[in-house]
Amino acid sequence: MNKKITRRQLAGVAAGSAVVSLAIAQVPVTSQDFDRAARESHRVNSAALAKFEIPMSLEPAFQFKA
Secondary structure, eight states: OOOOOOHHHHHHHHHHHHHHHHHHHHHHHHHHHHHHHHHHHHHHHHHHHHTSOOOGGGSOOOOOOO
């Protein structure tokens, strides 16, 4: 059971593990960016909607009858 590994096979394994470790290292960074972008977008949209005054006559009724 003495299996030999060629230099090409060793280089392929090393390159594959390097790609995997780079992909794993970048996952948290992108998810944080999406979260930050979503929060900033929500803040900007909320500020834009807060500028408009909605009259009470347009508000829906809160009393529901079954």
